[in-house]
Amino acid sequence: MSSYKFECLNVSISPEGVARVEISRPEALNAFNTQTWTEIGQCFTRFKSDGDVRSVVLSASGRMFTAGLDLKEAMTGPLSKPRDPDADVARKGYYHRLFILGFQEAISAVELCDKPVVVVVQGGCLGIGVDLISACDVRIATEDAYFMVKEVDIGMAADIGTLQRLPKIVGNGSWVREVCYTARKVPAKEAHFVGLVSSVHATTADAMRAAVDIAGTIAAKSPVAIVSTKHLLNYSRDHSVREGLEYTALWNTLAHNSHDMATAIVSSLRKQPAHFPKL
Numbered sequence: 309m310s311s312y313k314f315e316c317l318n319v320s321i322s323p324e325g326v327a328r329v330e331i332s333r334p335e336a337l338n339a340f341n342t343q344t345w346t347e348i349g350q351c352f353t354r355f356k357s358d359g360d361v362r363s364v365v366l367s368a369s370g371r372m373f374t375a376g377l378d379l380k381e382a383m384t385g386p387l388s389k390p391r392d393p394d395a396d397v398a399r400k401g402y403y404h405r406l407f408i409l410g411f412q413e414a415i416s417a418v419e420l421c422d423k424p425v426v427v428v429v430q431g432g433c434l435g436i437g438v439d440l441i442s443a444c445d446v447r448i449a450t451e452d453a454y455f456m457v458k459e460v461d462i463g464m465a466a467d468i469g470t471l472q473r474l475p476k477i478v479g480n481g482s483w484v485r486e487v488c489y490t491a492r493k494v495p496a497k498e499a500h501f502v503g504l505v506s507s508v509h510a511t512t513a514d515a516m517r518a519a520v521d522i523a524g525t526i527a528a529k530s531p532v533a534i535v536s537t538k539h540l541l542n543y544s545r546d547h548s549v550r551e552g553l554e555y556t557a558l559w560n561t562l563a564h565n566s567h568d569m570a571t572a573i574v575s576s577l578r579k580q581p582a583h584f585p586k587l
Contacts (some may be wrong), residue, residue, distance in 0.1 A: 363423055
């Protein structure tokens with residue numbers, strides 16, 4: 309039985325090392341309240357150092373991935389209650405900044421988790437949902453999925469990762485600016501065309517099967533090779549080619565000292581599946 313117990317997440321880990329995380333607030337269309345994003349940060353931070361986890365499938369229950377930020381809580385929760393109502397703007401702003409940074413860190417935990425994350429999107433994926441899937445490694449959608457960078461419609465700029473990650477995912481600055489400025493609906497077919505998602509499937513069940521298959525393939529490979537690859541891809545994305553190459557050389561100076569390379573080579577020569585110990 310999984311030791312990962314949360315209020316807004318359902319978590320399980322297969323014997324093969326595939327963790328499944330389901331956002332579960334279907335009665336609220338999986339809108340993100342403070343509890344939800346806090347638990348996502350906690351869960352993926354734990355995954356990073358859990359050797360039993362080799363890959364992750366992230367999904368959401370109900371008819372849509374997420375309606376975005378829980379606006380009801382936003383009107384009554386931490387965002388609407390300064391620590392000291394009588395404090396000046398600078399002092400209120402200082403703590404508001406810390407709140408935003410905490411939110412950012414929770415979603416960034418998905419990216420910083422060295423285990424690859426495959427996310428399945430069905431129905432609507434609004435606002436914070438785009439922030440979240442942008443932090444994932446592989447994105448899969450259903451035919452009825454749609455995406456909206458919705459923040460401008462509630463009078464703010466997206467501040468949890470979309471504006472930083474989306475341009476690097478799709479590589480089309482004009483398209484990114486259009487959808488961020490207009491908050492228009494992006495259907496799954498268009499998301500696939502621009503490279504936001506890697507595949508589109510008829511039903512949620514079909515998409516989940518595809519995601520689990522990808523995650524299972526990843527989990528069967530050397531965990532040293534997989535976490536190294538994700539870490540180096542993320543580093544290289546944010547640095548120059550030269551910096552990425554030099555960092556990779558340094559990283560692999562350590563990572564090459566693994567029995568996994570010999571195991572993989574011998575298994576390949578013998579045309580047999582390789583089996584690797586957990587990280």
